[in-house]
Amino acid sequence: MRATRCDVLVVGGGAAGVAAALAAARAGAETRLxxxxxxxxxxxxxxxxxxxxxxxxxxxxxxxxxLNEGIAGEVESRLRATGAEPLRRxxxxxxxxxxxxxxxxxxxxxxxxxNLGLDLHTTCASAHGSAGRIDSVRLxxxxxxxxxxxxxxxxxxxxxxxxxxxxxxxxxxxxAARQLASAVFVLQGVADGAVGGARSLAVLRAxxxxxxxxxxxxxxxxxxxxxxGRAGEVVVKLALDEIEDTRxxxxxxxxxxxxxxxxxxxxxxxxxxxxxxxxxxxxxxAPQIGVRESRRIVGxxxxxxxxxxxxxxxxxxxxxxxxxxxxxxxxxxxxxYEYGPDDDWYDVPRGCLVHATCANxxxxxxCVAASHEAMGSARVIGTCLAVGEAxxxxxxxxxx
Numbered sequence: 001m002r003a004t005r006c007d008v009l010v011v012g013g014g015a016a017g018v019a020a021a022l023a024a025a026r027a028g029a030e031t032r033l034x035x036x037x038x039x040x041x042x043x044x045x046x047x048x049x050x051x052x053x054x055x056x057x058x059x060x061x062x063x064x065x066x067l068n069e070g071i072a073g074e075v076e077s078r079l080r081a082t083g084a085e086p087l088r089r090x091x092x093x094x095x096x097x098x099x100x101x102x103x104x105x106x107x108x109x110x111x112x113x114x115n116l117g118l119d120l121h122t123t124c125a126s127a128h129g130s131a132g133r134i135d136s137v138r139l140x141x142x143x144x145x146x147x148x149x150x151x152x153x154x155x156x157x158x159x160x161x162x163x164x165x166x167x168x169x170x171x172x173x174x175x176a177a178r179q180l181a182s183a184v185f186v187l188q189g190v191a192d193g194a195v196g197g198a199r200s201l202a203v204l205r206a207x208x209x210x211x212x213x214x215x216x217x218x219x220x221x222x223x224x225x226x227x228x229g230r231a232g233e234v235v236v237k238l239a240l241d242e243i244e245d246t247r248x249x250x251x252x253x254x255x256x257x258x259x260x261x262x263x264x265x266x267x268x269x270x271x272x273x274x275x276x277x278x279x280x281x282x283x284x285x286a287p288q289i290g291v292r293e294s295r296r297i298v299g300x301x302x303x304x305x306x307x308x309x310x311x312x313x314x315x316x317x318x319x320x321x322x323x324x325x326x327x328x329x330x331x332x333x334x335x336x337y338e339y340g341p342d343d344d345w346y347d348v349p350r351g352c353l354v355h356a357t358c359a360n361x362x363x364x365x366x367c368v369a370a371s372h373e374a375m376g377s378a379r380v381i382g383t384c385l386a387v388g389e390a391x392x393x394x395x396x397x398x399x400x
Contacts, residue, residue, distance in 0.1 A: 001144070001145050001146065001147060002144075002145075002146040002147070003136075003146070003147045003148075003149070004146060004147075004148050004149070005148070005149045005150070006030045006031065006032045006117075006148060006149075006150050006151075007024070007029035007030040007031060007150065007151050007152070007396070007399040008020075008021075008024040008025075008029045008030070008031045008032070008150060008151065008152050008153075008154065008392070008395045008396060008399050009031075009032045009034070009137060009148055009150035009152075009153045009154070010024070010031065010032065010033045010034070010153075010154040010156055010392070010395075011034055011123075011124045011137065011153065011154070011155055011156060011157050011161065011162050012034075012035065012036075012042065012155070012156035012157040012158060012364075012365065013033055013034070013035025013037075013040040013041070013042065013106075013118075013120075013156075014035075014040075014041060014042020014043060014044065014156060014158060014365055014384065015041065015042055015043075015044055015075075015365065015381045015384040015385045015388060016042070016156045016364035016365030016366075016367075016384040016385070016387060016388030016391070017033060017035070017042065017154070017156030017157075017364065017365065017388060018033070018040055018041075018106050018109070018110065018388065019071045019072070019364070019384070019385045019386070019387075019388030019389040019391075019392060020154045020156055020362075020364045020388040020389065020391045020392035020395065021033035021110065021113075021116055021154075021392060022071055022109055022110065022113060022116065022389070022392065023070075023071065023388070023389040023390075023391075023392025023393045023395075023396070024115075024116075024154070024392035024393070024395045024396045024399075025113040025114075025115035025116035025392075026113065026115075027392070027393055027396035027397070028115065028396065029115065029152075029395065029396040029399050029400075030115055031113075031115055031116045031117070031392075032116075032117045032118075032119065032148065032150070033110065033116060033117070033118050033119070034118075034119045034122040034123065034124070034139055034141075035118075035119070035120050035121075035122065036121070036122065036123040037120065037121070037287065038120050038121055039103045039107075039120070040103055040106040040107060040110065040120075041099065041102055041103050041106055042158060042365070043158070043290055043291070043381070044097075044099065044102050044381050045099045045100075045102060045103045046286065046287045046288045047182070047184060047286045047287075047288055047289065047290030047291070048099050048184040048186075048235075048286040048290075049184070049290060049381065050096060050097065050099075050184065050226070050235055050237075051087070051094040051095060051096050051097070052075075052076070052079070052094060052095040052097060052102075052380075052381045052382050053092070053094050053323050053380035053381060053382055054067075054321060054322070054323040054380035054381060054382030054383040054384075055067065055068075055072060055076055055086075055093075055094075055095055055381075055382035056086065056092075056093040056095075056322075056382075057322050057342075057343055057344070057345060058091045058092050058093075058322050058323075058324065058339060058340070058342055058343070059091060059342040059343045060090075060091055060342065062343075064086040064093045065343075067320040067321070067322055067345055067382070067386070068319055068320050068382075068385070068386035068389075070386065070389050071109075071385055071386075071388070071389045072382055072385040072386045072389070074109065075102070075105060075106075075109075075385055076095060076382075078105045079095055079097050079101065079102065079105065080095075082097075082098070082101045082105075084096055084097050084098075084101070091324075091339060091342065092323070092324065095382075119139070119141055121141050121142045122139050122140065122141030122142075123139070123140055123141070123161075124137055124138070124139060124140075124157065124161050124162050124165060125138045125139065125140040125145065125165075126138040126165045127153075127162050127163075127165040127166035128166070129166055129358075131168065131357045131358065132357060132358060132359055133358060133359055133360055134150075134153050134162070134166050134358060134360055134361055135149060136148060136149045137150065137153060137162060137165075150360075150399075151360060151398070151399040152360045152361075152362065152395040152396075152398045152399045153360060153361050153362070154362045154363070154364055154391050154392065154395050155297065155361060155362070155363050155364070155367045156363070156364040156365045156367060156388060156391070157367060158291065158294065158365060158366045158367065159291075159294045159295045159366075159367070160294075160295040160296050160297050160363065160367040161295075162361065163295075163297050163355065163358075163361060163363070163367070164295060166358070166361070168297070168298075168355060168357065168358050168361065169297070169298035169355070169356055169357065170295050170296065170297055170298060171295070171296055171297070171298055171369075172294065172295040172296075173293060173372055175251055176330060177372065178292075178293045178294070178372075179292035179293040179327060179328045179329065179372075179375075179376065180239045180240055180241055180292065180328040180329065180330060181239075181240045181255050181259075181289045181290055181291050181292060182237050182238060182239050182240060182289065182290040182292070182328070183237070183238045183240060183259035183260075183262070183263060183285065183286065183289050183290070184235065184236070184237050184238075184285070184286040184290060185235075185236050185238075185263050185267075185282055185284070185285040185286065186228070186233060186234070186235055186236070186282070186283050186284050186285075187233070187234045187235075187236060187267065187270070187277070187280045187281065187282060187283070188232055188233055188280065188281055188283040189232050189279040189280045189281055190227075190232050190233065190234045190276060190277055190279075190280045191232075191275075191276035191277075191278075191279075192231075192232075193276065194234070194274075194275070194276025194277060195225040195226070195227055195234055195276075196225075196227060199276075200224075200225050203225065203270075203274055204221065204223070206273065206274060207220055207221045207223060207266075207269075208221045210269060210273070215269065216265055216266065216269055217261060217262055217265050218241075218242040219238070219239075219240065219241050219242045219243070219258075219262055220238070220262050220265060220266045220269070221333075222238060222239035222240075222241055222333065222334070223236055223237065223238045223239075223266060224236070224237045233283075234280075236266070238259070238262060238263065238266065239328055239334070240255050240258065240259055240262075240289065241330050241331065241333075242330075243255055243258045252289075252291075255289050256288070256289055259289050260285070263282060263285060264282075267280065267281070267282045291366075292328060292376075292379060293366065293372070293375055293376075293379070294366065295367075296363070296366060296367050296368060296369060296370065296375070297355050297356075297361070297363045297367055297368065297369050298355070298356045298369060299351055299352045299353065299354055299355060299356055299363065299368065299369025300351035300352070300354045300355075300356055300369075301349050301350075301351030301352045301369065302352055302369045302370060302371060302374075303348060303349065303352045303368065303369065303370035303371065303374040303375075303378060304370075304371050304373075304374055305325065305338075305371055305373035305374055307346050307349075307374060308321075308325055308338075308340055308346050308373070308374050308377045308378075309325070309338060309339075309340050310340070310346070311340045311341050311344040311345060311346045312346050312347065313346070313347050314347040314348075314349045316349050316350040316351065317347025317348060317349060317350075318347070318348055318349070318350045318353065318386075318387065318390035318394075319347070319348045319383065319386035319387045319389070319390050320345040320346075320347060320348075320386065321345060321346055321347075321348055321377060321378055321383040321386070321387075322340065322344065322345040322346070323377045323378075323380045323382070323383060324337045324338055324339040324340065324377060325337065325338040325339075325373050325374070325376040325377045326376050326377065326380075327373070327376045338373075348368070348378065348383070348386075348387050348390070350390070350394065351369075352368045352369040352370060353368055353369075353387065353390065353391050353394065354394075356369075359398075360398065362391045362394060362395055362398075363391065364384070364387055364388040364390075364391040364392075365379070365384045365387065365388060366379050366384075368387060
């Protein structure tokens, strides 16, 4: 088995992990970035989220106002150079994107850094050390296994997998209390004007009626439709509520299996029953369901609901965030939003990136220490880019 060393090891190549690795490498640290898929982006690409949330300040009117410069600003400007344009949705502004475009942008940013090594198709299999320090992380990939000793580890796995393997303190909400996951798929062959505005509402009413009549499996009514802008293409997002299956599967496997069943049933119903979808077919689905909440570290500090809604500023703030608390809860039939003050932001404190006991373990993205409600705001891609960059800079400082 190989044994290697580096200054900073970043586990997870989503928005937060890529930003962390870039920031650490740019600060002079010899950095490794590992990602379990064959592409970067995390939920932005693997779950085909489709819009970058959290880049801009909230408010009822006015142009987009970028909250964080740095890597978040780089990604925003590169996406806009591909033709993406900010889109207002009520009090928020999002940046729609094509998953392949953001994957290519992240590829290019990583490839430019001479201090940054990238391993795709690679994941953390175990971590070893003590409550105060991680000594090594075992990686498993297509080339086999490797033990990496890093001065600092950034857990950007989305599931705090490094902390969990190292038996360090983590927090995992009960399944029933977690935010709902979602499944995204793309339909081709849809007639122009089949979705949008009143037409989408009519489609949703038909789904509700069909579900009540037993024509569709439970949960199929929780769909949303978005025309991609390409001829005949519609993106569908399906919230995964009412998942009941007693077979021996873990919750992630069960959600993936149920999602595929519902996608097939929904696509068949639309083609059979809804005008404009007669020739529609599923061209592709996201490689994985979109997970909104799972395991996270116990940090020196914890981001709380009051911090978000009160736009709390911190002397140790490392990133600005303003996305509302967006909660997708079981049984609610859609998202519930709570907003902070317009044209304002809260600071993400440094302490929620730092593990409570382990000196050389930092977190980024969904792994940071936060309450259930606060995570409903902090988990979005724009915020993850800014927080990830802060984690990378801090990792480089601690690696010196």
